[in-house]
Each structure stands twice: as C-alpha cells, then as structure tokens.
Amino acid sequence: MPMDDFLFRAVIAGIGMALICGVLGVFVVWRRMAYFGDTVAHAAMLGVVLGLLAGMDLNLAVLLVAAAVAIALQLLSRRRAWSSDTLLGILSHGSLAVGLVMLSIIDTVRLDLMALLFGDILSVTQTDIIRIWIGGGIVMAVTALVWRGLLSITVHEDLARVEGVRVMWVETLLMLMVATVIAIAMKIVGIILVTSLLVIPAATARRFSSGPEQMALISALAGVFAVVAGLAGSWQWDTPAGPSIVVAALSLFLLSSIVPVSQS
Amino acid sequence: MTLSPTNGSLLQVRGVSFVRNGRKILDSVDVSIEPGRIITLIGPNGAGKTTLVRLMLGLDKPDSGQVIRLSELIIGYMPQRLAVPPFMPLSVERFIRLGVRSGKGADADALYDVAAETGITHLLKSPMQGLSGGEHQRVLLCRALIRQPQLLVLDEPVQGVDVGGQAALYQLIARLRERRHCAIVMVSHDLHLVMAATDEVLCLNGHVCCAGHPDTVSQHDEFLALFGPEVQRSMAPYTHHHQHRHTLQGNVIPTPVDELNGGADDINSNHHDSHADG
Secondary structure, eight states: OHHHHHHHHHHHHHHHHHHHHHHHHHHHHHTTOHHHHHHHHHHHHHHHHHHHHHTOOHHHHHHHHHHHHHHHHHHHHHHTSSOHHHHHHHHHHHHHHHHHHHHHHOTTSOOOHHHHHHOOGGGOOHHHHHHHHHHHHHHHHHHHHTHHHHHHHHHOHHHHHHTTOOHHHHHHHHHHHHHHHHHHHHHHHHHHHHHHHHHHHHHHHHTTOSSHHHHHHHHHHHHHHHHHHHHHHHHHHTOOHHHHHHHHHHHHHHHHHHSOOOOO | OOOOOSTTOSEEEEEEEEEETTEEEEEEEEEEEOTTOEEEEEOSTTSSHHHHHHHHHTSSOOSEEEEEEOTTOOEEEEOSOOOOOTTOOOBHHHHHHTTSOTTSSOSHHHHHHHHHHTTOGGGTTSBGGGOOHHHHHHHHHHHHHTTOOSEEEEESTTTTOOHHHHHHHHHHHHHHHHHHOOEEEEEOSOTTOEETTOSEEEEEESEEEEEEOOOOSOOOHHHHHHHHHHHHTTEEOOOOOOOOEEOTTOOEEOOOGGGHHHHHHHHHHHHHHHHHHO
C-alpha cells in the first residue's frame, strides 16, 4: 500500500537521523552549542536560496553554507573581538533574514516555505534515506575516531593541548559534523525545530548515565523513541510530523525528569 | 631550525617578553629547568606567573625571546582551574584515563599505582563533580602523573584546599619528586607557603626579581602562628635577598646604597600585603 510505504520511509529516515543527533547532541549539551545549532539551522535558509540561484542540489548547498558558517564562527571567535553569543546572534538572524529576503525576490521558483521551516518527513524519498544513512554513517565513524579528543577538549582545552590533542582541528571537526547533521535533519523537522533533536534527547539521557558513552547511547535511543512515537501520534491524530516528533521528545524528557533515579 | 636546551636542561626560557593589550606582562625572563629539580614561581597577583607557565607549555607564543624544550619532552600539567561540565557524566577514573592514549601506559595497574600514590584510590568510581577541593587537586595531579612526565607543571596546586590539606599536598609533591626524579615547576601566589623541598624560588613581578634557594626552616612568628611547629618542618618562608624597590608596575627603582636595608624591608611588606588580599 502506498500509505504504508511513505510512513515506512519516514520511520527509516527518522531513525537514522535520531541516532546521529543523539550521539552528537551530548556534545551540544556539554559544550553549550545549542545556539550554534540554531545559527547553522538558520543559515540553512540562506543555503537553500543560494542553491536555488546556483541551480545546484539543495542539500549540498545547505551543507556548504552550514560548513561555511561553522568555519566563520571558529575563525571569528579566535579573534575575541566579540563574545561568541553575540557573533552567533549576528550570523544566525542575519543569514535567516538575508535568506528570506532573497527568497522573496526570486519568486520565479515556488518553494514550500512551511516545509523548509517545519520539515516534511512524510515526503522523504529513497535518495533522502540513502543520504541520511551514508552521511550519518560517516559522521558516526569520524566521531568514534576522535572520541577521546572530543571528550578531552570538552573537559579542558589547554590540558588537552598539552597532552597532544590538536584542539583546533578536533573542535572544527565537531562543528562541521554538527553542521552536517543539521543539514541532514532539517529535511525532517525543519529549520526552526532541528536543534531540539540535538538537545532534548541528550538532556533526557543525563540523569540515567554514569559515563559519556552511556549518555550518548541513551540519548540516541531517546531520539529513536521520539521519532517512532511522534510519527505514530502524527498518523493517529493527523498532526504535523516534525513538531509531533519534537513533542514526543519533550514528553519523554518531562516524564524522565519525574522518574526517581537512585544516584549511587 | 630546532634548538635544543643546553647543559642537560629539560626546558629553557631565554629572554622572553610577553605583551598583552599593550601591557608588558613579562620582560626578558630567563629560566632554566633541570631534571629532578623543583622550581617555585612566586609573586603577587598579576606578576605574570601563569603567563610564564603558559609560555613554557607552548600554549602561548612569546613576543620576543625563545622557549626551548627538549624534543619529545613529556609534560604533566595541572591547570589552575578545571571544571567538568555539570551535565557531563564522568567518573574520576575516566577523567584520568583521558590523559593518555589507550594502550599507552593506560593499563589498569599503572592507573591504580598512580591513584594510590596520590591517595585517590577510593575516589576512582566517584563522579568528578562531587569532589572536595583537596580531592579535586589530587585527581588533577594523578592525571598529570599518569603520563609518566619528565616535567610536572603545577599552576597553584593548593588552590581551594584547606590549610591542613595544603600541607599534605605539598608533602605529596615533594615525595613525588623523590620517587620519580621528575622536574617540577610550581606556581604559588603565596610568599609564605613555599616548600622547604623546593630547590629554587623564582620571584616574579613582570621581570625576575630574584631567584635562589629558599631558606630552610624558619622561626618566623607569623608562620608558626599559622601552621604550628609540626607542619613547619615541610615548609619555609622565603626571605628576600634582593635589594631594590619596585614601582606599581613591577619596574625596579635603583636604590642608593645607604638605603639598602630599608628597601628590602619595603619589598617584604609589599609582598605580604598582596598575600593577605589573595
């Protein structure tokens, strides 16, 4: 049945996205990168418009702009002229606004703005699924490779540097990976909500974890649960899929914060 | 071009100056670190102690002069402040293991040996966030040691530790040197808490005011009042031998010969004030 088919695709795509969001999300929470995530997501709007203008693949355009924003932030914050959240505020809303203005100028192309802002998981194609799982797989592999370095710079950058970690390199890699994941996940929950999939499952996992790997794992599972429950709810009550996934993640977070946990 | 330190030194700071925001923080500083020796950097707040340490570690680059390290020099570093993010679950054991690449001396035996040496075996399973000041510093020391360093750099190792714990920590550091024969560079902003075990004291105030062996046990009234005779054995105040005055920026004011004694007294009370503030 075609109905079941698109729902099946949505679940497969959503699970792939949730796994990688869950793992990278712990670093977003530890390193206070939530605003960075929002900035990259907002810049994705500019990426879409530039992609349309250049006539190139939109996913690729979004990825390139997201990466450019990540690198720009890294370079600007080294100069210490502005605090990082001021820089983020400028880049975030600046790129979103420029994107929206440019979009209104090139009105030859009809673009589903709602889908861009809030995602459209029910329209994912087989190609999207392949991209999500291959892109996610690469990000996962790189994360595993630099795992100790990532933990080390999260605890103390100078100490990591003295111990031989190439801090700048690892940090840039992390920002690029978060940008990649946002470019991927934006298709599913949209520009406005995408950071929530990085933050909420990781926050849910904190109370039940005694080690960093455990927290990443629980965070990934919480994300998968949110995708499945959100899509089921969306199917049941005919609510928009992207927001429903975020509501499911939020419900799990709220529920988990009232469950008593024995702290040994 | 790679230079290497002369005379068997591990690390040499040669004529190093460092300027930040138009202010000269260090001015032609020379330090040489020999294997197995303890050097303590003292001086008032803002004297450039931490800056000098960062230059030694290669975390900052000097504006002029050179910092020359033995190639492949293994440094164990204990930073002044370290707070694990509150939402990051990390046990003490895991934190310490972050200091070494897996398979590089990270085996369980090595870890337990160093944990026993620093007296934190009972804490290994505890989360990093709940440690007391003294426990926290010992854990940092343990992470620095697990790398089997030739040089140990400790930036205010007794920070946040109560007075009794400070004495114990200084004794531990002295024992580490005896057992491991590693060189130690230690920062203290406290003139009166310099270990008897330190081989050299470097008094810093933008430039090197004076350097040399600290006097051993002293009968200093204030010292006795603070710590009592039993702790006194492991510590000694450092009496200044230099004979010049400072401006507020730490520049030396030439002192006429007939005022020498008065000048030296001035310096002591000046340093004492900054200690009381800190």
